[in-house]
Amino acid sequence: MSDADTELEARLEEQDSFEPPESFVEQANVSNPDIYEEFEENWPECWEAAADMLDWETEYDQTFDGSNPPFFEWFTGGELNASANCLDRHLDERGDEVAIEWVGEPTDEANRTYTYEDLHREVNEAAAALREMGVGEDDVVTMYMPMIPELPIAMLACARIGAPHSVVFAGFSADALATRMNAADSEYLITCDGYYRRGDPLDHLEKANEGLDNVEHDTETVVVERLPEDDAFDHDLRDDQRLWVDAVHAHKGAEVEPVARDAEDMLFLMYTSGTTGEPKGVKHTTGGYLSWAAWTSHAVLDIKPEDTYFCSADIGWITGHSYIVYGPLALGTTTMMYEGTPDHPERDRLWEIVEEYEATQLYTAPTAIRAFMKWGSEFPDQHDLSSLRLLGTVGEPINPRAWKWYYKHIGNEECPVVDTWWQTETGGMMVTTLPGVKEMKPGSAGPALPGIDAEIVDTTGEQVEPGRAGYLTIQKPWPGMLRTLYQNDERFVDEYWREYSDTDSDDWRDWTYFPEDGAKIDEDGYITVLGRVDDVINVSGHRLGTMEIESAIVGVEGVAEAAVVGGDHEMKGEAVYAYVITEDGYDGDEELRDAIIQGVEDGIGPIARPEQVIFTPELPKTRSGKIMRRLLEDIANGAELGDTSTLRNPDVVASIQEQVQK
Numbered sequence: 001m002s003d004a005d006t007e008l009e010a011r012l013e014e015q016d017s018f019e020p021p022e023s024f025v026e027q028a029n030v031s032n033p034d035i036y037e038e039f040e041e042n043w044p045e046c047w048e049a050a051a052d053m054l055d056w057e058t059e060y061d062q063t064f065d066g067s068n069p070p071f072f073e074w075f076t077g078g079e080l081n082a083s084a085n086c087l088d089r090h091l092d093e094r095g096d097e098v099a100i101e102w103v104g105e106p107t108d109e110a111n112r113t114y115t116y117e118d119l120h121r122e123v124n125e126a127a128a129a130l131r132e133m134g135v136g137e138d139d140v141v142t143m144y145m146p147m148i149p150e151l152p153i154a155m156l157a158c159a160r161i162g163a164p165h166s167v168v169f170a171g172f173s174a175d176a177l178a179t180r181m182n183a184a185d186s187e188y189l190i191t192c193d194g195y196y197r198r199g200d201p202l203d204h205l206e207k208a209n210e211g212l213d214n215v216e217h218d219t220e221t222v223v224v225e226r227l228p229e230d231d232a233f234d235h236d237l238r239d240d241q242r243l244w245v246d247a248v249h250a251h252k253g254a255e256v257e258p259v260a261r262d263a264e265d266m267l268f269l270m271y272t273s274g275t276t277g278e279p280k281g282v283k284h285t286t287g288g289y290l291s292w293a294a295w296t297s298h299a300v301l302d303i304k305p306e307d308t309y310f311c312s313a314d315i316g317w318i319t320g321h322s323y324i325v326y327g328p329l330a331l332g333t334t335t336m337m338y339e340g341t342p343d344h345p346e347r348d349r350l351w352e353i354v355e356e357y358e359a360t361q362l363y364t365a366p367t368a369i370r371a372f373m374k375w376g377s378e379f380p381d382q383h384d385l386s387s388l389r390l391l392g393t394v395g396e397p398i399n400p401r402a403w404k405w406y407y408k409h410i411g412n413e414e415c416p417v418v419d420t421w422w423q424t425e426t427g428g429m430m431v432t433t434l435p436g437v438k439e440m441k442p443g444s445a446g447p448a449l450p451g452i453d454a455e456i457v458d459t460t461g462e463q464v465e466p467g468r469a470g471y472l473t474i475q476k477p478w479p480g481m482l483r484t485l486y487q488n489d490e491r492f493v494d495e496y497w498r499e500y501s502d503t504d505s506d507d508w509r510d511w512t513y514f515p516e517d518g519a520k521i522d523e524d525g526y527i528t529v530l531g532r533v534d535d536v537i538n539v540s541g542h543r544l545g546t547m548e549i550e551s552a553i554v555g556v557e558g559v560a561e562a563a564v565v566g567g568d569h570e571m572k573g574e575a576v577y578a579y580v581i582t583e584d585g586y587d588g589d590e591e592l593r594d595a596i597i598q599g600v601e602d603g604i605g606p607i608a609r610p611e612q613v614i615f616t617p618e619l620p621k622t623r624s625g626k627i628m629r630r631l632l633e634d635i636a637n638g639a640e641l642g643d644t645s646t647l648r649n650p651d652v653v654a655s656i657q658e659q660v661q662k
């Protein structure tokens, strides 16, 4: 590093707030600082701003209906179609502009570009094919597909005919597919033959078939052929299965009138990843959800039609639903889809894509950012990333060091970074800075969005002092919220409302949404999400948030990533176990171990001092990239390990176990 670089690093390290760059503010979709006050004073009518982002076939007559809490409704009486909003209405002005830019994993494979005209045509043909199969309004269609263009095409085709989709992440197991198809009574499946992962073709249909064997009712399957002949696996289609080409291409040139859906009609169902307990079938609606996805894409991601917007999530997660498909397409922009992983064939693959397509926004996850940081800045440095205007992160807390690395090495200190807190259940972003208005504080997601009423409370529901840890709650409903858990209203109430609501009350004001995350707030109303409420370690009666300890550890030079869990301890009740991945070029030696312990003592206090620091090349992660803490706890306790098959990297478990036993 040159002296200038070192100086810069030192300055960044000190700095704890960042103003949005002037050049960004000047062109931002939202730059009016009064928006917070205006929305507060004008609630719920303020949310007409979100509804206004859409074209309605029938105007709604009520903005918000709180008469039957917690079954809230938005834009009641209104009718619209999501596919018409994402496609048809853009045709006149933007028919020739690119809607989806798809990049496959193999670098020698041609990308696929869909203009709005193209996408409209393909969606219409697919909608006609689904109709012919017998898919009717409100029939749930399951999709078990990786990042191939037929996935959003199928989703929009469903939306066109009013059939809710339920997308199951392609990395999930056969069992997960069967559970979800059974739970949703879904009789239709769209899947594919296989796809590529780090250069190798994977057999996907075999897994899909295995899942179908455990579905309790009759099904029909459409199979997209993703792999070329020579890579295709040897499958005989079953009687109730046919190829996408045969099903869809029989409808060349077909036009399907978009079905007018009630604002409150289900647009899709999404089962949460199941990091904790049984998957929950989160129900999202046509009017509220779509307006929420569109408004937040506009206000937070600053999406404009001319942009080339890149979200590196998988469409199998809510992030991909809201911020690869529905939000960006509703705004008529170009949305990128990348099939592969960021490290294949090389660790600069994302940067290569950003450079080649001149991406204007990048929305990714802290786990990816920590990996980039571990790999080193030489990878992004090889590319011209100056097309980027805004960066975003979602999925878990991001520690200040990773935030600053992202800000500096990807954004060149010229792009605001939005750290967006939200959930499958919220439909879209809830807590984050408006990038054209608010200063950013690394490590803190930011204030609640305008019109969103977030409070940090204690177990009795009283607001806690700034700086103190408590529970995040949302005091007022919002359009994008889930309406229920599919066919399980009771669990919906138990899971999200019972904790902080007066459940006997008919007044919506007595109802409070509980996302089950811990958080703290500062004097300026900035919220730091500390993680799930169960991610707390009780050391000698002191409740310590794992996130805070992790943040202290990751702040130590040489540490790329850390996960902290509680292990049983005779004296203390629980003790802190820290699993640590080092940055490339650093060893997990005594020196680093001491620095980590020192870092925790300085940052939080001696009470949080780790009992053991375990260096590991990888952490066990779920398919959505979240650290599987329960498993790490079992390892710390020397307990029997449960099912590890839902892990992305089950192999790491044994090697970690060995170290802990030493």
Ligand code: ATP
Residues within 6 Å of the ligand: 272, 273, 274, 275, 276, 277, 279, 280, 317, 318, 393, 394, 395, 396, 397, 398, 419, 420, 421, 422, 423, 424, 425, 445, 515, 516, 517, 529, 530, 531, 532, 626
């Ligand atoms: P499940 O609910 O099935 O256990 P999950 O909660 O991991 O799965 P998601 O809905 O995808 O499934 O994730 C939402 C959760 O992710 C939030 O409740 C929060 O714990 C965490 N999260 C998301 N974004 C952020 C963020 N910016 N900062 C901190 N935490 C975040």
Ligand code: MG
Residues within 6 Å of the ligand: 272, 423
């Ligand atoms: Mg959750």
